Amino acid sequence: MKLTLKVWRQAGPDQPGRIEEYATEANGHMSFLEMLDEVNERLIAKGAEPIAFDHDCREGICGSCSLMINGQAHGPRAATTTCQLHMREFRDGDTIVVEPWRARAFPVLRDLVVDRSAFDRIIAAGGYITAPTGSAPDGNAIPVAKDEAEIAMDSAACIGCGACVAACPNASAMLFTGAKVTHLAHLPQGQAERARRVQAMVDQMDAEGFGGCTNFGECEAACPKKISLANIAQLNRELIGATLREASGAPRTSGVM
Amino acid sequence: MEFIAKSPDGPIETRWSRHQMGLKLVSPANKRKFDIIVVGSGLAGASAAASLAELGYNVSCFCFQDSPRRAHSIAAQGGINAAKNYQNDGDSVWRLFYDTVKGGDFRSRESNVYRLSEVSVNIIDQCVAQGVPFAREYGGVLANRSFGGAQVSRTFYARGQTGQQLLIGAYQALERMIGLGRVRMHTRHEMLELVVVDGRARGIVTRDLITGAMESHAAHAVVLATGGYGNAFYLSTNAKGCNVTAAFRAWKKGAGFANPCFTQIHPTCIPQSGDYQSKLTLMSESLRNDGRCWVPLAHGDQRVPGEIPDAERDYYLERKYPSFGNLAPRDIASRAAKEVCDDGRGVGPGGRGVYLDFRSAIARLGENVIRERYGNLFEMYERITGENPYLVPMRIYPAVHYTMGGLWVDYNLMSTLPGLHVLGEANFSDHGANRLGASALMQGLADGYFVIPYTIGDYLARGGLTPLDTTHDAFRAAETAAHERVRQLLSINGTRSVDSFHRELGHLLWEKCGMERDRAGLEEALIRIPELRREFWRDVRVLGSGENLNQSLEKAGRVADFMEFAELMCRDALLREESCGGHFRSEYQTADGEALRNDEAFAHAAVWEYVGEDRPPVRHTEQLTFEFVELATRSYK
Amino acid sequence: MNRLVAVWQTTIGKKVVMALTGLIGLLFLISHVISNLLVFTEPHHLDEWGAFLRSLGPALWLARFGLLAAVLLHVVAAVQLTRRSQAARPADYTRHERQVATYAARTMRWGGLLLLVFIIFHILHLTWGQFHPDFHEGEVGRNLITGLAVKPVAIFYALAMVALGLHFAHGVWSVFQTLGLNHPAWNRSRMVISITLAVLIAGGFLAIPLAALFGVLR
């Protein structure tokens, strides 16, 4: 199939950028990134610098790949990362607009590569269970109901790709943050730090300059790992619970609901 | 080159505890005076960096991705082994030890393997405490499955995302220490040189992948946890960034490299669909629990799979290995697939594929059960191939997956270069010539959580480390060398892209040093690789500058190292005149085509020493003794 | 207490305030729509209702201040969050395809602004009478009918009520989400409740200016 690509090119963090147009060909079995690889090979042959884009595992799990494809984060196929998107989703003659994630908290580093370290800082603020190596009791000492474990796993499946932020009209990081808070809140091991965790993570999330959530639901639709809006509701609930508990003078270290 | 394994002797059950008693300790107040560099943030690196920081050391951690959470460990699907015997099916530390030594085809160090089995139980505890959402039974206890040719259920898993969940656990522990200011994390930094002062590893030189800045980092000890080198083959199941650069640079600075030819080919990957293919995708081995491998009995059978009746199918694994059947270990299953394809009975484009069929399992258990067990894998398959595996059998083919070889380490995980410790897939230690499923995650975490925190203290406490900072000449020299390489790569401005060279190298390795090797092929490869390397340095085209984010330049540096390293692999394969595990030399096989080990001559690890640019590397050996598991021929019939 | 202030500083805290103040508004409007619909019975019923309210004295003032505070907080939070969202994406996409965001969700800000304008106008119109052609203190029913007899005013009322419906269609669902009131068993009903409430309330209000426009209300 013949395609026209319109790709955002930007030489560096503080440089101006613009959309460039490239004509290319692809077949349906190629992945989207393999299609870009081919474009790059041709650019190199012509002596032009290839398009920079983040990728690593190319199997939908590391969360490196990104790309706004025709206005959709990770492209048109639901629950699919860009690296797993295949060209059979497109038609001969299509024009494909490719842009980087756009958010103040995700500055563009080059072309389609952005800096997502804000996510790491949100985790560093509280997205963990304090369990220094060696201090753990037997794995079966604390039973975890299968249903709870499943909910925790649903949320833990987040790959930190940032599509939720990219797709959100407010550039909000609520889905990402909510997924981690939900994951840990559903496990008995996560209870001790439950209140402190959500407060610290929300503070950091705000400090990074993400927008607030107005419940658009775009994040859920874009998420390649089907992280649901229930995670945002839970994040809200956790923060309210933690606040009320603290305001009532109860120790902050105990669980919320 | 001097190297002593420091492997304890005496009863195997108490070796690790007795060894620990002999290790020197660093007092709590002194720990913060020691700087430790950890390169890598995969399971091995993240667990080590977090644990060392918790102990009080000053840790700096490096990875080339934009976040430590993206290390390649994230991609592991199947699970992690531990000798918990929660299933009451007769598992024990001893049995895991036994299986691992045997599975590794008797090319690993017994002491290490026993320790690995021993601490495996602590790993599960640690991960559960961190909030890893392992699969559970209804009663709330941990679930297990059997995996990768084991006859007990000892594999713990989190859906098909075990590696992800374990890594996220370690990553969160690491981020906690970063947040507390006890680990300095350097993302998008690639290590390009190891710095050696007075014969000890004392630092590294990295390139900041965003600004291109070369930076020196000094420390009292260096830990490499930089993963495997499967990407030497270009097409593999590894992430695109996986590389040998850090390990290879360390090799050139004096660390011995052990068994580089031991590479693992995984039997269940999605076959290549065209020349543009950039990587191969693994389909979890767990699929073989319910899927049956077959090819048509007749040559050139062009019918669609559904039209081929059972009587005209060859369920070759069940036929050849009646007791293990479709669960035969990886090396064996891979070679069997290659054999039927070489026989002209392969399916799909190019005849390089076999069917993995769920028809009988769906008939027996119902589609829902299969969906529950493998739903996400089936989806992934459908996404990539556009075919629905509930209706049409999957097509699979073996692909490079894991590298057992790596930098040689002693029982303390220290390389032949004092101060340089190597963890995870980057070292050679515990899997011998073949790794069993679900044991790489186990090893990475064992190394990082439960071995290095003890053993590195011994090295540091023994003293003799002079104060030092990055103004030392050794750093200047290493920086200059790194700069020079970058400059050279940028100045060639030839005609061929980095990828085209990498593809060619990979193809050559796959043909000559892949699933099956022979003398003639390896000798040919040893002539062609240097030619290709020369062409690379004459004709590669790397555009742009070294002062900003330049992905071609990053790739070029990695491929340049693969070009040299490939030669070491072939050399090692050539000189190991036997077949064992993943190393199958067609000259050395039994009458019915099984691997023929030569324990007389090759019950050792080959340790390669770099002796200079224009001289062939020197092969040393570490003799392996088997006191507890009797040397026997592996049989899965 | 400190944390209550601190929570206002967070994006989530502001949303919670919006949800709570929105709920107060919602409760007021439920009673308001019911009382207003009395106009379809006998206009003087409305006067009685108004008289009853005024008879409450201080309690009425308390409620008025409560309502005023709620609107102010709601608007302040809305403005702050809007500015924050705009700052969160300084450079926008050349192409951004919304997948699921409803029209209602996308018009919360402009619709809200319209409502604010409406509220100010409305009070000066029917409570204080400044914008009313023929205002008679205490004759609530009559004021309403004569006030809406002015066509442009009635049209403005009607438009504002459409905006109100949209605001609630998304807003009520949004309240559940913001207050963390979700449960897999009734997550679907949240949308149903939201739309039903929006239709009932906005529809009830809308009937009045429409009736005026089509000459039913005289």
Ligand SMILES: Cc1cc2nc3c(=O)[nH]c(=O)nc-3n(C[C@H](O)[C@H](O)[C@H](O)COP(=O)(O)OP(=O)(O)OC[C@H]3O[C@@H](n4cnc5c(N)ncnc54)[C@H](O)[C@@H]3O)c2cc1C
């Ligand atoms: C698809 C797939 C599935 C697998 N499934 C399983 C399984 O089910 N069970 C199992 O036990 N094993 C499995 N394995 C194997 C296992 O995942 C790996 O062996 C293991 O995770 C390696 O961990 P590691 O920490 O050693 O290295 P990695 O996770 O590869 O981490 C390497 C780290 O080093 C950094 N690094 C590398 N080079 C440099 C450099 N030059 N400079 C700076 N940083 C550098 C990287 O950034 C990264 O952080 C699987 C492997 C693959 C490919």
Ligand code: HEM
């Ligand atoms: C068609 C729609 C509406 C009609 C016909 C209407 C009618 C009236 C009338 C007649 C009064 C005077 C009551 C009195 O003085 O006793 C009034 C007061 C008021 N209305 Fe409405 N109203 C409508 C919609 C709204 C809406 C949508 C809001 C808010 C968003 C609103 C807010 C108020 C307020 C705040 C007062 C003043 C109450 C007080 O302080 O006494 N109204 N309305």
Ligand code: HEM
């Ligand atoms: C009296 C009239 C009003 C009522 C009853 C009302 C009610 C609500 C409710 C219930 C919500 C949902 C809160 C949540 O998300 O949890 C909401 C949201 C919102 N309102 Fe209002 N509102 C009113 C007036 C206004 C005004 C005057 C403005 C603007 C100036 C405004 C702007 C917004 C905005 C921007 C939102 C956010 C959208 C969202 O959160 O989904 N509203 N409103």
Ligand code: SF4
């Ligand atoms: S919540 Fe979904 S979209 Fe957001 S970072 Fe996680 S996986 Fe990506």
Ligand code: F3S
């Ligand atoms: S799209 Fe944005 S507004 Fe909220 S529901 Fe998702 S974060």
Ligand code: FES
């Ligand atoms: S490249 Fe890893 S998720 Fe796409």
